[in-house]
Amino acid sequence: MMLGGAVINAAAFTDGNYLAKYLSGDGGPLAEKTRHDKALEAYEAAQARYSQERTKLLDWIETNRENKAQAKQNFTDNDYAFKLYNQAHPDRKMTLPKEPKFSDFYQPSEA
Numbered sequence: 197m198m199l200g201g202a203v204i205n206a207a208a209f210t211d212g213n214y215l216a217k218y219l220s221g222d223g224g225p226l227a228e229k230t231r232h233d234k235a236l237e238a239y240e241a242a243q244a245r246y247s248q249e250r251t252k253l254l255d256w257i258e259t260n261r262e263n264k265a266q267a268k269q270n271f272t273d274n275d276y277a278f279k280l281y282n283q284a285h286p287d288r289k290m291t292l293p294k295e296p297k298f299s300d301f302y303q304p305s306e307a
Contacts, residue, residue, distance in 0.1 A: 278291075
């Protein structure tokens with residue numbers, strides 16, 4: 197009989213605790229699950245945006261690296277093309293114009 201009383205007391209205490217939480221506005225486990233699910237959705241959306249932006253940035257970096265490599269190769273190819281042209285046509289030597297330097301236009305005074 198004592199065991200039955202303990203079980204009834206435990207059930208009443210548990211239900212009372214649940215009822216108290218429910219009435220206090222906490223909402224209990226269902227509200228916590230809802231809050232958790234909303235937070236998880238927001239996190240997953242933010243993670244997807246981050247992944248997309250990161251991919252765009254890495255693609256941009258790789259494209260610029262490729263462009264720089266191609267530009268460097270073009271300069272090398274043009275210099276070589278000038279050299280070959282000058283060898284094939286020694287009477288019409290092609291040369292690049294002289295690059296201007298500031299020292300060609302200004303010399304500091306002694307003072």
